[in-house]
Amino acid sequence: MTTPVLFDLPGPKARRRIRIGTAVGVLVVVAIIALVLARLAGNGQLEAQRWAVLFDPASQVPQALGQALLRTLQVAIVGMVLATVLGLLLAVGRLSEHRWVRVLVSTLIEFFRAVPLLVLIFALYFLLPKFGIRLSAFWALVGGLVLYNSAVLAEIFRAGILSVDRGQREAAYGLGMRKTQVMTLVLLPQAIRRMLPVLIAQLVVLLKDTSLGFIISFPELLRGARSLVEFFTLQFGNQYTFQLYVAAAVVYIVINLLLSWLARYVERRTRTSQKAAATTPTELPADVQMGGGGGAVPAAR
Amino acid sequence: MRITRYAATLGALGLVLAGCSSEAGQQAGEATENAPEVAQDVEFPAGSTMAELAEAGTITVGTKFDQPGFGLANPQGVPEGFDVEVAKIVAGGLGIAPEAIEWKETVSANRESFIQNGDVDIVVATYTINDARKQLIDFAGPYYVAGQDIMVATGNPQGIEGPDDLAGKRVCSVEGSTPAQNIRDNYPEAQLTLFDVYSKCADALRNGQVDAVTTDNVILTGLVQGGQGAFELVGNPFTQEPYGIGLAKGDDEFRTYINDTLEQSFEDGSWAAAWDRTAGAITGEPAPEPPTIDRY
Amino acid sequence: MDFVRENADLFLDAFLTTLGLSLLAGLVALVLGTLLAAMRVSPIPPLRGLATFYVETFRNTPLTVVFFFIIFGLPQIDFxxxxxxxxVLSVGxxxxxxxxxxxxxxxNAVSAGQAEAARAIGLTFGQSLREVVLPQAFRTVxxxxxxxLIAMVKNTSIAAGFSVSELSSLLPRLVNADAGDLTLVLVGVVVGYMVxxxxxxxxxxxIERRVAILR
Incomplete structure (x- = not known):
């Protein structure tokens, strides 16, 4: 542990106080947990039978949740790949030498960052058909995620491209490369490598946002859990409701924690292997992590 | 590795829990299979929608996935219920087997656009026939007549006997549905709480977050059943809701065909059998008199 | 244009709901978030652990799931x-x-020297956080x-799925309007958020320009 700067390393008296504080803190937390558990138990929510349904193949629940998770991952992965590609194009467009390209691309980016994702998905699914363009629920969801996330990623990529040392660009021009070559052979490869941890972190955001598919009834994980709830409620009352939602939440949290962990791992690897990566932004801005919305103002640079 | 340890613990817990079987798992095997008749060697006028569908050997049906007794998705994602059975009867007449039907989930708000856009061939989804909708699409049927009713917590603590008692009460329904619009237009004193699905309304009523849920009585019956004693029906239907089968506007040939098929199923008992297997199994009531087809 | 006139009240109500929801949730988020941040840098390990646990849980859960637990889960513990x-609670x-x-x-961006200096002149943890670090931190942040907070305003749209008649809830409500009208609704909703x-x-x-400190 590094030496804290906000407080002295505690002396004997302070250590005692901290121990007391720790004990009190632990007690409070334990008390809250105990209260919640007692209330849950009082409502019969802790019965083993109720939780067993999540693991009992005969109930079809594990299979159904697995299928729903698969669809969620499909949306997230297809969305991520397309958003990365489109985000790169937008980033390059925003750095273009032609003014009209810059203005056009900037407007697009700002627009898609300013519109709530839910509204975007809704528009793709319900409005486009009125103009003769039909999208399935899958593609409407993916489309909304791609439009929003590519706008966010474009800003991140742009920062990444700009973070490559200016000397490299000048050297590349000095070698007689054309601007396309400089971008594709020199700047982008380095930027993408540096951006890798951020890209993985963005996948967490995207995965969370797939749950917005509820507005167009796409059967993703959360919706899948709800369908199971509805089916079981008819026969068994609401005895599995709480358990199924907890299961969905736990799956999201576990997958996202694993992804965050992977992002940090990759980040450590890139940092140790490359001296040049020192100035790279390695974490997503907090507002981007929130998903759904995203900042309307360009992230501070 | 900490992560491996957590995973191992979770896995072990799962195995222990899997050891004790769940009520849901035990009853899963008891579901009954049913197959309505599928016509063989069907003949239709060339170029008609029927001929196209029969030729393709498949039909896309829009239905609800969250309506107990009418259209409710099972864990495999396949809907079950009376609407589903009616759709199977229509498909059967075209020589299309139940397995060959492609089910698409529709919610109250998107049924018209699904038909208009050609996302589905027909919609069988507790779909009330009314004039506003007839501007956009056409209806075959009705195949059932429901009525808007009110569901309250058991014992009816608020003393709600009919729609006039809803004034000042928190009433739950689904956005974009006929019952919600009816309350909005005719009982503006009621405080509407609108969700996207009825199951959320039932949860809200159970938690005391709303005082009543209103929609068609058959839908409420399913919710009462799922409430396991927590809810009761007021039992005072105050509207007529004829359920029709939605199809593309202007396809009169197809509409006549569906009407004929429905009428035939009324006569040969397959309609009543479909009722008994699904909605009837929930309400415990025998199939009602079939409604009169409205060939407008 | 009739359509606009008929639904003007609806839009205004929805807009005010979104605004109120945003303001209240923003307040909850700021107060609780500051408290959490103080806990995360505090000397008491369980507080640090609790705050980290809180942040990691909520950061990795979709907001829709949070809504489910607040609206339909809390009643399971008789609340x-x-x-x-x-x-308000979910978004907050x-x-x-x-x-x-x-x-x-x-x-973290406040240089360590500042904190060390605060400690050197004898300020306690609370004082150095309150008088030296946080005022500067607030400026950088x-x-x-x-x-x-702006992202939060857009995230309030998820409340539409949970019976709050805010701006986005107009979409499912008016979706069966014809193409021109639906476009109007969408434009209205988007403009509502942008306002x-x-x-x-x-x-x-x-504010950033005014409070910015040169380092």
Missing amino acids: VIGFFPGA LYTAAFVCEALRSGI VPPLGNV ITLPSALAVNR
Whole structure:
């Protein structure tokens, strides 16, 4: 542990106080947990039978949740790949030498960052058909995620491209490369490598946002859990409701924690292997992590 | 590795829990299979929608996935219920087997656009026939007549006997549905709480977050059943809701065909059998008199 | 144009609901987020652990799931909450995790020398946090914090799925309008959000310029 700067390393008296504080803190937390558990138990929510349904193949629940998770991952992965590609194009467009390209691309980016994702998905699914363009629920969801996330990623990529040392660009021009070559052979490869941890972190955001598919009834994980709830409620009352939602939440949290962990791992690897990566932004801005919305103002640079 | 340890613990817990079987798992095997008749060697006028569908050997049906007794998705994602059975009867007449039907989930708000856009061939989804909708699409049927009713917590603590008692009460329904619009237009004193699905309304009523849920009585019956004693029906239907089968506007040939098929199923008992297997199994009531087809 | 006139009240109500939801949830998020940030840098390990646990949980959960647990899960522990308060709580609790993150990165950005100097002149942990670190941290975090709150405004749209009649709830309500009208509804809804977010963004930029400290 590094030496804290906000407080002295505690002396004997302070250590005692901290121990007391720790004990009190632990007690409070334990008390809250105990209260919640007692209330849950009082409502019969802790019965083993109720939780067993999540693991009992005969109930079809594990299979159904697995299928729903698969669809969620499909949306997230297809969305991520397309958003990365489109985000790169937008980033390059925003750095273009032609003014009209810059203005056009900037407007697009700002627009898609300013519109709530839910509204975007809704528009793709319900409005486009009125103009003769039909999208399935899958593609409407993916489309909304791609439009929003590519706008966010474009800003991140742009920062990444700009973070490559200016000397490299000048050297590349000095070698007689054309601007396309400089971008594709020199700047982008380095930027993408540096951006890798951020890209993985963005996948967490995207995965969370797939749950917005509820507005167009796409059967993703959360919706899948709800369908199971509805089916079981008819026969068994609401005895599995709480358990199924907890299961969905736990799956999201576990997958996202694993992804965050992977992002940090990759980040450590890139940092140790490359001296040049020192100035790279390695974490997503907090507002981007929130998903759904995203900042309307360009992230501070 | 900490992560491996957590995973191992979770896995072990799962195995222990899997050891004790769940009520849901035990009853899963008891579901009954049913197959309505599928016509063989069907003949239709060339170029008609029927001929196209029969030729393709498949039909896309829009239905609800969250309506107990009418259209409710099972864990495999396949809907079950009376609407589903009616759709199977229509498909059967075209020589299309139940397995060959492609089910698409529709919610109250998107049924018209699904038909208009050609996302589905027909919609069988507790779909009330009314004039506003007839501007956009056409209806075959009705195949059932429901009525808007009110569901309250058991014992009816608020003393709600009919729609006039809803004034000042928190009433739950689904956005974009006929019952919600009816309350909005005719009982503006009621405080509407609108969700996207009825199951959320039932949860809200159970938690005391709303005082009543209103929609068609058959839908409420399913919710009462799922409430396991927590809810009761007021039992005072105050509207007529004829359920029709939605199809593309202007396809009169197809509409006549569906009407004929429905009428035939009324006569040969397959309609009543479909009722008994699904909605009837929930309400415990025998199939009602079939409604009169409205060939407008 | 009839369509606009007929639904003007509806739009105004929805807009005010979104605005109220945003303001209240923003308040919850700021207060709780600041508290969490203080806990994360505090000397007491369980507090640090608790705050980290809170942030990691909410950061990795979809807001929709948070809504489910607040509106339909809390009654399972005999705590029934109304829909609007539930929405305020859901959005507030979720956003607090990100406010905490923004603040923490701000605290980390205050140079260690400042904290050391505060300690050297004899300020306690609370004093140095209150008098020296946080005021500076708040300045550095104006842009990220502002962005978090603006993102929050857009995230309030999820309340539409939980019976709060805010702006986005107009979409499913009016979806069966014809193409021209639906476009109008969408434009209205988007403009409604921008009426809140764009001035906020401008305000953030202004405050940022005014309070910016040169390092």
